[in-house]
Amino acid sequence: MGEKGFSYEAAGVSIERGEKSVEMMRSAVARTHGSEVIGASGGFAGLYALAGYEEPVLATTIDGVGTKVMVANALGRHASLGADIVNHCANDVLAAGARPHIFLDYIASGRLDPEAVAETVRGAAEACEKLGVALVGGETAEMPGVYSGGEFDIVGVCVGASERSAVVDGENVRPGDAIVGLASSGLHTNGYTLARKVVMDAGISYDDSPDGLGSTVGGAYLAPHRAYVEEISVLRNEVEVRGMAHITGGGLPGNLPRSLGGCGARLDVSSWEEPPVFDLIRSLGNIPDDEMRRVFNLGVGFCVVVAEEDFEKAVGILSGAGCTAWRIGAVAEEAGVSFE
């Protein structure tokens, strides 16, 4: 436990300010606790009864939201960071074929702002509730000297489970299969060092609303990372999904191959719609296409690989579930991702 750390159950003791927001955080966390959560309060570990699997495989992931926290800090808006970290982690678990069950977070700073912590955790709890995920543990640490000024870092962990036979690892992917891209909500949680730099270098404020963006720069940058749990669950009930990729740091070239069982991909860049925030970054920073593709998701937050004859059905099901989707390319025999 970090110095002056407090866990949720002890938050009332250690937090001197912001009692109302701490109370709201506490009740938001409690709403994520169904009957699976056993005596979570006061224990040394969060306890969760895992039922319904014959041969359970646990899928676990740990991640941060990168320097998106610095944008949130600059704007004093922390609510969406909670959704960012939950949805990022849940999508990683999802990409392995598992259903997310449990979430934990860690928030550390040189000097903890209880209001910002409570707002972040409340956002995380609300995102968990939407996904049917239990928030069973959290740790906050105050470490003067490790963190700069008022900056803080947030780390999330998701534990999911899958029936062993339902794990998706790309083994059944074949050349000629269709790659379906699911629309992202913006930058998600990647590329913020570059995204922040181009705005700073151009002397633009987060409060500015450049033509065509449809929002302030800050608003576009803080758009929460989208979760695909519900859409993918509906899709997998109807269509055989052979591979799944969560498009995070590394972009499509860095992540798509991880889902293709050794194959590669040919993508048609005209096949999907790029949110305007990416063109703003591209033109402000004069960033080459190649770098844009390796740093950002460019509008595709998640990919599924299906048989070519299933792609129309898949796109229809995803659209029906509220997620814009496109056939963005095909699986190729040779490794690597090419853009046409």
Next chain:
Amino acid sequence: MGEKGFSYEAAGVSIERGEKSVEMMRSAVARTHGSEVIGASGGFAGLYALAGYEEPVLATTIDGVGTKVMVANALGRHASLGADIVNHCANDVLAAGARPHIFLDYIASGRLDPEAVAETVRGAAEACEKLGVALVGGETAEMPGVYSGGEFDIVGVCVGASERSAVVDGENVRPGDAIVGLASSGLHTNGYTLARKVVMDAGISYDDSPDGLGSTVGGAYLAPHRAYVEEISVLRNEVEVRGMAHITGGGLPGNLPRSLGGCGARLDVSSWEEPPVFDLIRSLGNIPDDEMRRVFNLGVGFCVVVAEEDFEKAVGILSGAGCTAWRIGAVAEEAGVSFE
């Protein structure tokens, strides 16, 4: 994923220096993978087949090592930080009555030192191997501006499991039960802000060897957090354990009550042996007993509650398993912890 993040499977791509130590880290991580770990490489989540439970309850915990990282950085010795974070998390899972199965870590800095990261992860992997825990995932993030200078933070997550009927929550604890304390190896991972301050204020160097300490100050401060997994497993095969507490931040008064199902404790401070590092801190900083007890474990790293008639047997089994243990007090009807 943090900016310029790399995951273990991609470490060779992103790390330009320290290739030998990265290779050693990689093989140490691989040695933690038994047949339960499924296709961990390249996937978006670590996969672990959880077998052998009829009614599995997952026990999960997330934690950091606090500002102990600053001592390690000051001395350029990172190997024991890995054991610190693994053993800290494993003990939390253990205190809930569960067996630790899976570990994940997160390391972030303003500027990652690949050698320090590799040394830390290798230490974590070696600690996992000793406990029979699989290290299935890790994330490293470089976040200039969030972290100060070369400082870094390390976060660990442990996922364990217990048969539902074997969860230990203090429900069966009764006044008059014996409290058995298991020896700590030193500060473990708590109290470092105070421990560092007294040394700094006194103008003492980490390389100094004060009388009676038996090592340098730096050596005593970096003694790795001890795990109690094996000892407790042996004990639970022979004796009914009614409550367990991992003594971390908050010391005995902050942690012991969490294991007592609403009861309190009366402890006899003369009943156990305090390692000399605590008296060094006490006398250097002129710290009152009350504060010492709330900040440090004072030599007791873990507690178990057993029936009074079982305490001699328990102490004998623990000693036989290589862990010094003492009857440090008894469960009391009234809440709170008193020291006599």
